[in-house]
Amino acid sequence: MTEIVVLLKDVWKTYATSEGVVPVLRGVSMVAYRGELVGIHGPSGSGKTTLLRIVAGLERPDRGEVIVDGYNLNMLDDYGLAMYRNTVCSYIPQDFAVIDSLTVFENIEIPLILAGVSSETRIRKVMEVLEYVGLKGKARQKVARLSGGERQRVAIARALVTAPSVLLADEPTANLDWSNAIKVAELFLSIRKDFGTTVIIVTHDARLLEYVDRSMTLFEGTLKDISSPKATLSSTSSRY
Numbered sequence: 001m002t003e004i005v006v007l008l009k010d011v012w013k014t015y016a017t018s019e020g021v022v023p024v025l026r027g028v029s030m031v032a033y034r035g036e037l038v039g040i041h042g043p044s045g046s047g048k049t050t051l052l053r054i055v056a057g058l059e060r061p062d063r064g065e066v067i068v069d070g071y072n073l074n075m076l077d078d079y080g081l082a083m084y085r086n087t088v089c090s091y092i093p094q095d096f097a098v099i100d101s102l103t104v105f106e107n108i109e110i111p112l113i114l115a116g117v118s119s120e121t122r123i124r125k126v127m128e129v130l131e132y133v134g135l136k137g138k139a140r141q142k143v144a145r146l147s148g149g150e151r152q153r154v155a156i157a158r159a160l161v162t163a164p165s166v167l168l169a170d171e172p173t174a175n176l177d178w179s180n181a182i183k184v185a186e187l188f189l190s191i192r193k194d195f196g197t198t199v200i201i202v203t204h205d206a207r208l209l210e211y212v213d214r215s216m217t218l219f220e221g222t223l224k225d226i227s228s229p230k231a232t233l234s235s236t237s238s239r240y
């Protein structure tokens with residue numbers, strides 16, 4: 001059976017700017033299933049980041065409902081949303097938001113410190129996730145000295161270390177060459193298979209959609225062209 005983990009129902013978002021009111025999302029509805037890799041494609045300015053930030057609980061919609069792993073985000077206050085981001089839904093922003101002056105280990109440890117995890121457990125979890133993303137040997141290195149692909153892996157590891165149900169990645173391959181972009185896409189495929197995580201990536205690079213289970217296009221404020229799940233999906237998670 002397929003289990004819905006992310007549900008968006010008629011989500012609207014408008015920004016007030018000096019040029020007037022700009023409607024960005026105009027009734028977006030979608031679902032994502034447990035252990036599924038969803039790709040959302042759309043031109044620059046189509047509202048991809050806005051949509052992900054709403055699912056991440058970083059922004060509130062003007063109207064509509066967002067329900068993630070049983071949490072209705074409309075019901076959560078700011079503290080609840082902070083807890084939600086640290087336990088249920090991890091968000092990797094477009095610029096990675098890694099801290100250059102800290103080491104790889106220290107960057108990934110941050111969400112565990114915020115969650116009050118003991119030092120001993122933090123070390124174990126950080127080292128496990130570093131091994132998973134292939135950066136074990138770089139634990140003590142300052143992030144400032146890493147390549148673009150390695151920085152993206154640090155950001156993915158930091159998002160993964162809290163074992164979220166949902167992982168959101170905003171343009172995860174925008175600054176990478178194609179061979180590194182494929183490696184990142186393959187890492188997301190492994191994550192959803194190994195941990196049953198629902199992964200949603202947004203991208204303006206249509207080539208990346210070859211690597212996802214299901215793709216959607218954000219155009220003129222609504223989601224269109226929803227492709228049917230690939231056959232591979234049924235063989236990737238024990239829940240299917």
Ligand SMILES: Nc1ncnc2c1ncn2[C@@H]1O[C@H](COP(=O)(O)OP(=O)(O)OP(=O)(O)O)[C@@H](O)[C@H]1O
Binds near residue numbers: 045
């Ligand atoms: N805080 C804000 N205030 C006003 N307008 C905003 C705000 N955030 C986004 N917008 C506008 O909403 C629209 C969608 O922005 P968004 O960042 O979601 O697009 P995007 O699809 O992620 O673009 P890109 O591919 O360039 O990252 C744009 O026109 C943008 O200028």
Ligand SMILES: [Mg+2]
Binds near residue numbers: 050170
């Ligand atoms: Mg964006």
